[in-house]
Amino acid sequence: MVDSGKQVYTTLNNGIKMPLLGLGVYDMYNNEAEQAVDWALKMGYRLIDTASMYENEIEIGNAIRQSSVKREDIFLTTKVNNSEQGYDQTLRAFENSLKKLDCEYIDLYLIHWPLKESRKNTWKALEYLYETKQVRAIGVANYLLPFLEELSTYANVVPAVNQIELSPYLFQKSFLEFCKTQGIQLQAYTPLVRGQRFNDTRLLELSKKYYKTPAQIILRWAIQHGISAIPKSVNPIRLQENFQIFDFEISANDMEWMDTFDENLRVVEDPMELL
Numbered sequence: 205m206v207d208s209g210k211q212v213y214t215t216l217n218n219g220i221k222m223p224l225l226g227l228g229v230y231d232m233y234n235n236e237a238e239q240a241v242d243w244a245l246k247m248g249y250r251l252i253d254t255a256s257m258y259e260n261e262i263e264i265g266n267a268i269r270q271s272s273v274k275r276e277d278i279f280l281t282t283k284v285n286n287s288e289q290g291y292d293q294t295l296r297a298f299e300n301s302l303k304k305l306d307c308e309y310i311d312l313y314l315i316h317w318p319l320k321e322s323r324k325n326t327w328k329a330l331e332y333l334y335e336t337k338q339v340r341a342i343g344v345a346n347y348l349l350p351f352l353e354e355l356s357t358y359a360n361v362v363p364a365v366n367q368i369e370l371s372p373y374l375f376q377k378s379f380l381e382f383c384k385t386q387g388i389q390l391q392a393y394t395p396l397v398r399g400q401r402f403n404d405t406r407l408l409e410l411s412k413k414y415y416k417t418p419a420q421i422i423l424r425w426a427i428q429h430g431i432s433a434i435p436k437s438v439n440p441i442r443l444q445e446n447f448q449i450f451d452f453e454i455s456a457n458d459m460e461w462m463d464t465f466d467e468n469l470r471v472v473e474d475p476m477e478l479l
């Protein structure tokens with residue numbers, strides 16, 4: 205992990221670099237997504253996380269093409285939707301996403317959810333896309349331990365990234381350690397718990413101590429654990445706020461304290477239901 209004071213990058217298991225902090229664009233419609241990505245790129249964000257399911261790939265592509273930031277300096281993720289899973293369907297879905305994004309390549313392509321009946325063939329299609337150099341890295345989302353164990357029985361490529369719901373309130377420390385030993389980069393979705401714990405008095409105490417907002421404390425906690433985080437915002441002030449986390453450090457004691465905030469709190473459905 206290299207901390208440049210402005211952005212932190214991690215090196216994925218195939219040697220490519222990915223910023224740890226990015227912008228998630230779920231639940232952005234009409235012109236919101238294009239505007240948010242435009243602002244974010246100007247502020248220094250270099251990772252954008254979209255998905256076929258979010259129905260805003262066209263707007264994301266527009267914002268990236270219109271930006272003065274070079275395409276090679278942007279890390280773009282999209283995901284195969286549940287309704288598009290299966291070998292041939294996934295190859296078609298990838299083509300559709302490329303067309304909508306109107307760009308030459310995608311940096312990271314993920315399986316959005318581990319659907320029992322199709323996840324194996326979907327992964328095989330992702331491996332084909334990777335081996336034929338149509339995508340720079342492949343990974344999974346919502347793959348808790350049993351899904352990763354199953355995947356390892358047939359995968360030729362180890363996922364570069366696993367995007368799961370994660371926050372101080374849903375920490376999964378041993379899973380983080382496991383993924384590190386496997387060379388899989390964890391990425392936290394809903395890292396802000398959609399604002400549901402901003403009034404936690406312990407978080408407010410840390411906020412006061414470090415002169416940072418609750419959102420900044422939570423995001424910094426993730427980055428210091430080496431976890432990628434993709435908070436969503438359509439508001440320029442909050443976008444800026446979420447990006448200003450590279451000018452302070454949470455002490456080791458406070459990191460340990462935050463680790464104890466875990467209460468197994470999920471705001472998105474539990475992937476184990478798909479086992």
Ligand SMILES: NC(=O)c1ccc[n+]([C@@H]2O[C@H](COP(=O)([O-])OP(=O)(O)OC[C@H]3O[C@@H](n4cnc5c(N)ncnc54)[C@H](OP(=O)(O)O)[C@@H]3O)[C@@H](O)[C@H]2O)c1
Pocket residue numbers: 227228229230231253254316345346367392393394395396397398399419420434435436437438439442443445446472
């Ligand atoms: N792979 C998956 O299955 C999966 C599932 C869920 C999400 N994701 C990804 O993860 C991303 C983030 O998750 P999320 O959008 O569900 O939740 P989140 O990032 O935890 O929270 C977003 C919510 O918090 C608000 N917010 C953002 N910054 C704030 C701040 N500094 N202070 C106060 N409020 C703030 C946003 O409102 P405003 O926009 O008004 O600022 C929005 O309502 C998604 O966009 C998506 O890319 C992936």
